[in-house]
Every structure is written in C-alpha cells, then in structure tokens.
Amino acid sequence: MTETMPNWLKKRADLSPNREALIFEGNTYTFKQVFEKAKSYAAKLGAISLNRGETAAVLFSNQAESVFILYALQMAGIRTVILNNRLTSEELSWQLGDSEAKVLLYETRFNDKVSEINYDIRNISSDEWSQLQEKTVTILEEYNLDEVTTIMYTSGTTGNPKGVMQTYGNHWWSANASALNLGLHEHDKWLCTVPIFHISGYSILMRSQIYGMPVILHSSFEEKKVIEDIRKYQVTVMSVVSTMLRRVLAELGSEKLPVSFRCMLLGGGPAPLPLLEACLDKDIPVFQTYGMTETSSQFATLSPEYSIQRLGSAGKALFPNQIRIVDSDEQDIPQGAEGEILVKGPNVTIGYLNRPDVTADKIRDKWLHTGDIGYLDSEGFLYVLDRRSDLIISGGENIYPAEIEGVLLSHPGVSDAGVIGASDEKWQQVPVAFIVKSDPDISEDALLALCEEKLAKYKLPKKFYFVEDLPRNAAKKLLRRKLREWLEAEGDAIGH
Amino acid sequence: MTETMPNWLKKRADLSPNREALIFEGNTYTFKQVFEKAKSYAAKLGAISLNRGETAAVLFSNQAESVFILYALQMAGIRTVILNNRLTSEELSWQLGDSEAKVLLYETRFNDKVSEINYDIRNISSDEWSQLQEKTVTILEEYNLDEVTTIMYTSGTTGNPKGVMQTYGNHWWSANASALNLGLHEHDKWLCTVPIFHISGYSILMRSQIYGMPVILHSSFEEKKVIEDIRKYQVTVMSVVSTMLRRVLAELGSEKLPVSFRCMLLGGGPAPLPLLEACLDKDIPVFQTYGMTETSSQFATLSPEYSIQRLGSAGKALFPNQIRIVDSDEQDIPQGAEGEILVKGPNVTIGYLNRPDVTADKIRDKWLHTGDIGYLDSEGFLYVLDRRSDLIISGGENIYPAEIEGVLLSHPGVSDAGVIGASDEKWQQVPVAFIVKSDPDISEDALLALCEEKLAKYKLPKKFYFVEDLPRNAAKKLLRRKLREWLEAEGDAIGH
Secondary structure (H helix, E strand, O other): OOOEEEOHHHHHHHHOOOOEEEEEOOEEEEHHHHHHHHHHHHHHHHHHOOOOOOEEEEEOOOOHHHHHHHHHHHHHOOEEEEOOOOOOHHHHHHHHHHHOOOEEEEOHHHHHHHHOOOOOOEEEEHHHHHHOOOOOOOOOOEEEOOOEEEEEEEOOOOOOOEEEEEEHHHHHHHHHHHHHHHOEOOOOOEEEOOOOOOHHHHHHHHHHHHHOOOEEEOOOOOHHHHHHHHHHHOOOEEEEEHHHHHHHHHHHOOOOOOOOOOEEEEEOOOOOHHHHHHHHHOOOOEEEEEEEHHHOEEEEEEOHHHOOOOOOEEEEEOOOOEEEEEOOOOOEOOOOOOEEEEEEOOOOOOEEOOOHHHHHHHEEOOEEEEEEEEEEOOOOOEEEEEOHHHOEEEOOEEEOHHHHHHHHHOOOOEEEEEEEEEEEOOOEEEEEEEEEEOOOOOOHHHHHHHHHHHOOHHHOOOOEEEOOOOOEOOOOOEOHHHHHHHHHHOOOOOOO | OOOEEEOHHHHHHHHOOOOEEEEEOOEEEEHHHHHHHHHHHHHHHHHHOOOOOOEEEEEOOOOHHHHHHHHHHHHHOOEEEEOOOOOOHHHHHHHHHHHOOOEEEEOHHHHHHHHOOOOOOEEEEHHHHHHOOOOOOOOOOEEEOOOEEEEEEEOOOOOOOEEEEEEHHHHHHHHHHHHHHHOEOOOOOEEEOOOOOOHHHHHHHHHHHHHOOOEEEOOOOOHHHHHHHHHHHOOOEEEEEHHHHHHHHHHHOOOOOOOOOOEEEEEOOOOOHHHHHHHHHOOOOEEEEEEEHHHOEEEEEEOHHHOOOOOOEEEEEOOOOEEEEEOOOOOEOOOOOOEEEEEEOOOOOOEEOOOHHHHHHHEEOOEEEEEEEEEEOOOOOEEEEEOHHHOEEEOOEEEOHHHHHHHHHOOOOEEEEEEEEEEEOOOEEEEEEEEEEOOOOOOHHHHHHHHHHHOOHHHOOOEEEEOOOOOEOOOOOEOHHHHHHHHHHOOOOOOO
16 A cells, blocks of 8 residues: 655654754754745745656755755655765766756855766756745645655666665655664754765655754764764764774774764674774764665664674664575575575665666565675674675775776776775775776876766775786676785785 | 565564563563464464464453464464453454454453353364464564554444454554654563553554563553552553553652653543643653554654643644544634544554445545544644544543443333443543433333443443433434533532
C-alpha cells in the first residue's frame, strides 16, 4: 500500500513551532521560522515556472540558505538533483544533461564554475534568487512515500556517473532506522560539518525535520569550531569520517567533550585501532557505520561496546534492513566466507535515473548488489573488505578509480592506466595512478594537467608510477589488489 | 510500494540478544530467550495444523506465556483474533463465528467460559498446549507490512461487534509514531498493567520488539505493585487510564516516583484538573492521548507542558498522522467549531473483517470516520467532546450503549431503552439504563438477569431508571445528551 504522510516540515512547524531547527553561524531558526522561510522560497519557484514533478539542480555549499531552498524544493514536490560542489564544470555539465534538470539554482560563489558549464540550462544564482518575486505556489500537504524527492550522482566501476533516486520514503525510513538504533533524546542536537550535498549531510536535515531536532550546520569542517560548538550548544551527535575524528582528538589534547555528547557516527570505512582506543580513553562513543548514497545513508552500524572487540566491523544491519553475502552465482555464502554484499530495506533506492538497464542489473528482487566485498562473522557482524569498484574514500568523498582511469586513458600517450588508493594520514586515502606509456615522452605534468581539466580536485592522483605492464587477469580485468601490493613494496608512503 | 522488513522478534534477538525483553512475576527473559520460546511455540502450531494465513483466536490473561504465544502466532503469519477475556460465552461465541477462527487457544483458567461457548471450534487449553509436540514450522523471515496480523473486536453504534484488522504495518507505524513523540531512551522500560488483549497493552508488546525495550508485565493493575516495580526496575513509561493514575497517586501518598520515570501515557479520555495538578505536584509527566483500536493505539498526544493550559485536550496528531473535523456533509469545519473527527495515517486499520460495507462507509479516501465529536482550537489542539456512539469508558474498557440497549430491548416487557455513562469515582464511568416498560410488572432484577446472561460483567447497568418516554429527535434518534441532563437532575451520584 502506498503510504502518505503529512508534509514533514509543515507538520513539524505545527507540532513544535518554537523548537530550534537550525543553527548556522550564530543564527538560530525555529521550526516555525524555517518553515516560513522555506514556504516563501517555495513561492519563488512559481516565478521561475518550476512546477510539481519537474526537476531542478542545485549547486550549494553548507549555508542556512541552502537548507531553506532544499526544503522549499522538497515541499513543492520538485525533484532535486543535489550537485557536488567540488566537481569540475565538465563533470557538472554531464550530470545536468543526464538528469534533464530544467533549472540550475546555484550559490553566487560558484559563478565561475557555472559560467563554464557546457550544457544549455537556465541558471539562477543566489543573488538573482533573492530578487525573485514570490508567486502563489502550492506546497504539498502530503508526501507520497513512493515519490522521488532527491537525486544524487555516484560513479561506479564503469561508465558515467549514475543518478541515485531517493524517495521521501527512503529518507523517512532511514531516519527511523537510525532513531531505533541510536535512540532519540529530547535534547539531541546534531552537528553537521559534512556536505549537505552528500547523503551523509542531507540525511541529517531529514532527521531534523522528522525528529524535531536542531542541526548545528558548519560551512566546512574545522576542528576548533567543532569543539567550540559541541561545548556551546551541548551537541549530542556528530557525523564524521576517520580523518575528521582524528583531527578533533588532536585538537582536544588532554581535554574531553561534554558528557552530554553521546555519539560520533563514523562513516567512510572502519577506524584504525589507535583512533578507537583514543576515543575510548576520552569516553567518546564511536558508532561505525556502513552506508552509501543508494541506502540513503546508514545501513548497518556497530555499537560502541563492540568497537574494539569487533575491530574493523560495520556492525549489523539496522532494524528494518537485511544483508546477504553471495558468491558470483548469487548463492548465499556461509558465515565467515567472503562475497558480494547485498542489501535490502525500505531505505534502499528504487533505482538509477533513466537507467533501467543498470537498475535491473543492480537491484534484483529488491536486493541491491552493492559491488562491495565483505563477510559476516559467526555472530552476524559485517566486515567490509573492499568497497565497490575499489572505491577510494578520501576525506569523506567517494572516488571511483575507473573514472580517473578513463580520463588518463583518453590521453594519446597512455596505453594503460590503473588507479588505487594509497593510505594518507590527512585524507585517509588519496588516489595514485599506475601508467603504461605508449609515448615515451609523456610527462607527469601533462597527465596532471589533463586530470585537472576533467576532474574535481580531490580526485587528482597524488602520484604517478610509470610501469611496463599492469596486472590483469585472463579476462583482462585489472587486478587492483596486485597494484596495492606493488605500492606496499614501494613503502606505502605516498602523501606522508 | 509494499514494504517488507525482517521478522521483528528474530531481528531483535539478532541485534540485542542479551537485552531484557520481558519481566513477569520476577522472571526476566532476554530477547534471545523470548525468541527461542516463541519459536518453539510456533513449532507447536504445526502439531495442530495451523498454517500461514489461517486464523486463530486466543483467550488469555496477562501472562508471560500469553506473550510467547502471541509472538509465535505473529512470527508464523497466523492471523490472531485477540479476545477480551471479560466477555461472556455468548459474546465470545459470536466473535469466534464472525472471525471464522479455526482454533481457539485459551488459558486453562477460562475453562468454564470456554465450555459454554456455543460455536463449533477446536479448543486447546494452555494445559493441552504444553503437552503438544513441536513440529517443524517455518517462521516468517520477513513481515509484509500490508498483511493483517491481529484482529480485535469493537462494538459500535449499531449492530454486532466488528473485527478491526490490524496489519504489521499498522503496529510498526504506531510504534514509530510514538517513539518520535515520546523519544526513545536506551534505558526505557514500559510497565504494562493494561490488558494485552486490548490495543493499549498489545501495542506495548509491539514497541518492545521494535525498540528493543523491556516490558514489565503485570497480570492486573494493583497500585502497590505498580509503585514497587517502578522503583525496583526503574520503569520509565507506563500506560494508564485516569482511574489507575488516581489510585497510584493515592497509594504514593507523600512520596514520589523515581526521577527516571518519565511518562504516564494516559488514554481513555481526558484527566480532570485536580488529578493533573496532583501529578504536576509530584513531577509525574502526563501525556494524554486519543486513540482507538482502529488506530492501533495512540493517534494524538498532548505533551505534559500543555496539560494544564490545554485542559481536556488530547493534543495533536502524531507525526505521521492527520486529523480533520467535518460536518455532516463531510465539509471541513473552521477551527473552534464542533464536528466529527476524521483520522488518517499509516496506523489506521485497513478495515473491518468480512464487513466491506462498514469499511467502505467508515473509511473513505483513507480517512477513518471515527464517529467521535470534537474540535480543534485555534492552535490545532484536539478536544474530544463525545466519544463515538456515546462510548462509555469504564476502568479502561470501552462500553457501547447500543449493545446494552439491544439486550434490554430484546426483553418482551421493554418497549424502549437508552443507556449512558454515569460518572463514577472508582471506574470513571459506569453504564446506567433508562427503560420504557411495555409490561408494567417488569422488574429491575429481571432486566439485570438478562444482561448478566448476555453481557460481560463490566457492561452491566449499575442502575435502571423507569421513565414514560425516551427523548428522541424527529428522526427518532435517541438523544443521549438529554438523558445525561436527566441524570444530572437526579444528582449524578450513581455508584458513589
């Protein structure tokens, strides 16, 4: 049965109008204020003829205004393509074209980037936006849980990025699953320093509306400010990746966080033992999670009491969720053995935008084939061994080697290319490239220049290794594990 | 989209096997133990050839064993008719026949009652049950949220009781809606002294599985034991009706409950001011709720901070829920004006068993017509003025005047009958009857004897008034409000 429920923000403004909803750079907005803001922004959508069911793209940084516009689009029933603001104009152009977005709303600071977009789309900067007249617009009274509200692009093993469709229901269930796991306290406040264009940040906004919980939003991650605001606002929960957690701990020095702080929700791969021990030492509860854009954030979580004992585990699937580990014939594998991780649950995407082929291939019988490799131990705890397509996670950003390899291979002087992640103290991982030359004169500089033109900065290889041949199996599949062995032999010290 | 999720109890036993699930008469069962118990009980269902999709009826009191059997039935996908153990054999016979239950599982203590049941059904007492061999049985791996799991009978304005069908999804959403409102703390423990055959008690069991929360179950309400166990187990939440709350307060005397106690969830009509003031005085937070079997428990709730200021209100619809007030043409009525209360939300029943006519009449466009009369104040707080069909709530039990009137009218010496609730110090309300005789010799004793034969004890009129005529409108509809005025003129002192 298709479930509907009341417009979240409107309902929240009705239930707890005076509760704090958003705190950004010293300004506090109640749910009533956020709703009024978002409603007046929704009324501007009329001025640019954006209508229910149509698609808009947004290019924003973490700002209060960005939140209001995201909420306005959600309330108006506009599908929203949330763009990663670190992408190049070329990458953005591709996603805009693929999504068939009608309008691009962007923050004026991204003027230069937008001016270079090579796709014919109506652009409206935040400066122009503020000048728009409000027209009457109908905000949704109810959300249909089966309807798509957001689209976020992810890359994959091969080919172009794909738009992951997230429904109202996906976000709803994700927020509920998280609450059933972490609990829900009257005084919860969630600190968001991760990008709201990623599901990690966007899901915090959804929880805010659904729980009636304030979000303390930072425009970027700065450990000093993090500690300051955790203390000032009595923050109880924060979403982090290892590198952020390490920096917070370093900044804390011999001090501690307030006792009211109750959860570091850690994504982007398992934390190393010394980091977990340091957290234990400071009474900072770390909840390690496994999730992805396709699962609308957290899918499995490890409770802090297991963090040392089950080192490297991402815990168990949240209450509404299920995990299977299968072999290449899609047969379940006994506990302890490695295989592909399949996930199922009401927070799993309904599919990829305009890609019924990929959707049918990846989601079978409601089970999403993640491409990630892992196993379940004897008590059912999940261990993720390899992220899908040898995903590199650098400072919380997902980097797909295949995408970088594609750019490198487009150079006429390159006959083969392989990219892997090298461990890095600051970013956790950084991409490095192995190159087989066809033109002996090709230089590292030339390759880097090409990458800079095509790829967001965080995706640029930090080092190039020129080799005779790349390790490939009989089916010519690149053996990235072999490359990692080579790298280890090199000292695994790139970027240190 | 039809959502499925993992078998709740199995999932819970996987996620938090060693957490306390059920405490009854000094025995504590973890989720793993409850799951194992329920699984072995499910295996007994094979022995009596009860299969997935079939219907069983249960007649139990609040016991640990009752919980295990209810869970077994739920896990096995057996639709369960949960019978009110206060009903007479005649009332039970009717519900068994109507539900077409294949088997009646009952607690041996109800032997006499069951032996008088006038419906041909296989009966299995708890004594017989304990002797049954376990057969292999498949418990459900997943619950389909659209599937019916429980059926509870309610009466109404006219006609026979109707079986309210509750899906897995109804219970799921109800538990989630409650958590979003009350919060969810790691150390929550819910005290259940209300019958688990009512939605008020049964919904606590559902929350237990979904939240991973212990239930302290009492076989009946005893204020001494309530206070004792709140202290002993550090209970945080308890479901009550006014009369229970009053008795707890009286028993407490000058003492208080532990500070960890955080919620009295009060159903069955609003609490009077002196009671709320007494609770305020003792720092007992009272959450007044409006709900019914058809909404799978709580639908709207008033937060304690409003309890005095909004005296008599049931608060606002929980996050996934909506309320409308309409006139007899089903048109929305302005705030402040009285009308019928319509409710919509994912915890609202899909309808009445085998009664498509009543379902179509009561649920239109997903809005359930409650028959209750109320209004929304200027800020949207709900005030319930009259429960549907002048419902009488006596000690937490719903009593429908029409049902008692039907019995009285079946007596040849009665030409007209009207029943209303009189206020009562102990039970909050008790039924009283107004009778127009056709046979001048008919006695109160004769009428009471008839009622005793046909009706559960709590439904028996506490007083009979013999009158010349009953107040009816032009359409011959009984004007129960007029009867209440008569009663007030009599001193409104019945039962004191």
